[in-house]
Amino acid sequence: MTEAEPGGPDPARTRGEDLAERTRGGERRALARLLTEVEDRSRAAESALRILYPLAGAAHLVGVTGAPGAGKSTLVAALVGEARKAGRAVAVLAIDPSSPITGGAILGDRVRMQAYAGDSDVFIRSMASRGHVGGLATSTVAAAAVLDAAGFPLVFIETVGTGQSEVEVAAIADTTLVVQAPEMGDEVQAIKAGLLEVADIVVVNKADRPGADRAASHLRSMLTVGAQHDRAMCDRPRPKRPEVLLASGATGQGIPEVLASLDRHEAKRRAAGSGEGADGTRLARAEAQVWGILSERLRGRVREPERATETEAILRAVADHELDPYAAADRLLEAFTRR
Amino acid sequence: MTEAEPGGPDPARTRGEDLAERTRGGERRALARLLTEVEDRSRAAESALRILYPLAGAAHLVGVTGAPGAGKSTLVAALVGEARKAGRAVAVLAIDPSSPITGGAILGDRVRMQAYAGDSDVFIRSMASRGHVGGLATSTVAAAAVLDAAGFPLVFIETVGTGQSEVEVAAIADTTLVVQAPEMGDEVQAIKAGLLEVADIVVVNKADRPGADRAASHLRSMLTVGAQHDRAMCDRPRPKRPEVLLASGATGQGIPEVLASLDRHEAKRRAAGSGEGADGTRLARAEAQVWGILSERLRGRVREPERATETEAILRAVADHELDPYAAADRLLEAFTRR
Numbered sequence A, B: 001m002t003e004a005e006p007g008g009p010d011p012a013r014t015r016g017e018d019l020a021e022r023t024r025g026g027e028r029r030a031l032a033r034l035l036t037e038v039e040d041r042s043r044a045a046e047s048a049l050r051i052l053y054p055l056a057g058a059a060h061l062v063g064v065t066g067a068p069g070a071g072k073s074t075l076v077a078a079l080v081g082e083a084r085k086a087g088r089a090v091a092v093l094a095i096d097p098s099s100p101i102t103g104g105a106i107l108g109d110r111v112r113m114q115a116y117a118g119d120s121d122v123f124i125r126s127m128a129s130r131g132h133v134g135g136l137a138t139s140t141v142a143a144a145a146v147l148d149a150a151g152f153p154l155v156f157i158e159t160v161g162t163g164q165s166e167v168e169v170a171a172i173a174d175t176t177l178v179v180q181a182p183e184m185g186d187e188v189q190a191i192k193a194g195l196l197e198v199a200d201i202v203v204v205n206k207a208d209r210p211g212a213d214r215a216a217s218h219l220r221s222m223l224t225v226g227a228q229h230d231r232a233m234c235d236r237p238r239p240k241r242p243e244v245l246l247a248s249g250a251t252g253q254g255i256p257e258v259l260a261s262l263d264r265h266e267a268k269r270r271a272a273g274s275g276e277g278a279d280g281t282r283l284a285r286a287e288a289q290v291w292g293i294l295s296e297r298l299r300g301r302v303r304e305p306e307r308a309t310e311t312e313a314i315l316r317a318v319a320d321h322e323l324d325p326y327a328a329a330d331r332l333l334e335a336f337t338r339r
Helices: A011-024 A028-040 A043-055 A072-085 A108-116 A136-149 A164-171 A186-196 A212-233 A255-272 A280-302 A305-319 A325-337 B011-024 B028-040 B043-055 B072-085 B108-116 B136-149 B164-171 B186-196 B212-233 B255-272 B280-302 B305-319 B325-337
Strands: A060-065 A090-096 A122-128 A154-159 A175-180 A201-204 A243-246 B060-065 B090-096 B122-128 B154-159 B175-180 B201-204 B243-246
Touching (some): A011 A028, A011 A043, A043 B325, A072 A108, A090 A136, A122 A136, A136 A280, A175 A255, A186 A212, A212 A243, A243 A255, A280 B305, A280 B325, A325 B280, B028 B043, B028 B122, B060 B072, B072 B090, B072 B108, B072 B154, B136 B154, B136 B280, B175 B255, B201 B212, B280 B305, B280 B325
Parallel strands (some): A060 A154, A090 A122, A090 A154, A175 A201, A201 A243, B060 B154, B060 B175, B090 B154, B201 B243
């Protein structure tokens, strides 16, 4: 859009445009291939996204997070089944911190999803961070936009861990569902509090197990106390007051209610419109995505051949404690604007 | 350093300089106050760091990470005790994803550290992310530099979770110690693989429990397979081949050996010098820190009054899928350079 192209068409760009076209046309292999390009942050992905992004915006993006062992994958599989009963197409993005040692996917129970292997209206995909530090949110938003433009009206974004970046990834969804097992220990109970801040809906999973009702009441009272605390202590009231539901991914108990709650949350968002103040999540998502791209562009710029030596020398001086990092940042900022 | 000061001294700057001076002088209250300023990323913190950063570089920064329940805090407490026996001053930075609901620290067993409450050569501090998304590494490096300049030769940086950002924080240390309990389940076993990539030393903690020896052998064989895989598949060999040690934070078993291993790792790093190729961690740390500051500066710049309206409109257009995020990034990049 902004770059000149000396000497004929750019092959990466052509490939991206081709993948975008075929993805829009419903070709699942092209979709899979394009998501790999998105993961790799290739130039083909960029040219495809420039076409597909304006076509996206219709899908409901549901973030699913929670401590390991809470039963997220089982719950998502059950929700996919429930949506399929109503004929809805569904995509699942499983955010997966891959490892060169294990060689990739660590989610053993993703296997349950294989029930949908022959169903072209269900698309399941693991996304790895591939060492793009801090940029997982950018890739995830891009992948969700691709699935959205490919015609999936419902996209689950499932994260593995409960670290800061996983919480961020879950929080870029339209609706964030936090999954909680009833018998978690104290430490995890506490960690959960970090998750509750981003939750629109909390599901106490494994509702058939003893203690599930008590866990749900405990959560509801924690959330009430939290809201009171916020009203008393904070400048502005807490925007979210999550609903707490009991369900079981394994037995199917409560699953229609969870899907109905997701749909209600989305309907409310849409009714609020896109005016000033409304829909802060979509604005935050846009910002995260644009900022991720911008950071990459800027990193690229200081690494350009004519600046790389200067940049390297500045960073080396900071590493050797000869230059303070603020002065270094100011020098690099000056190098950006000098062009 | 680069900003002009119209109309007399800047109070934030004066406060920062004062805190830096008193921190260097060994005043623990000033140190604690300065770390709060660092957490808040205040302008006082910036002016203090501009003074202290060049005085830092002597400390050995040890990152400690591992799954919840692996016994990180107990192990760190034992290592602090061991270092104190030799008369060494020690600081501990506990990286803590705080929550408005729980109101802060979630590490119950941090209480064990209170044994050192009267010892001015032990300094323990929790650091919260305070919603500075993606910038925890920047704050942590800055806090570590403050402790370094305050004269602590050994600084432990302990993280809570096993998410991507926690792994990143651990990886910015000179030496990264990964703590593993012997009886973890399969899922955690696999997640651990993400941690092994950043490990210099792996401690199988709770060595008195059954299965500890087997867990250590299993880890050693995984690491051997990993190294073989890397040699076969990767362009360059895996830089790290972590040592695996058995210890118990609770009983003290193996603790002197872990401290000795940390010291050996640091001695090796220092012997390698700061020449080309050596000491990549310190360079990576400098880069993370400078990049964090630079990102804040740039975010600040697009939010400046004369640009805020334009920035807001661009982000809103992306949120509404009227503009693709790459085009948006290019427009904002143009706005930076126009000045």
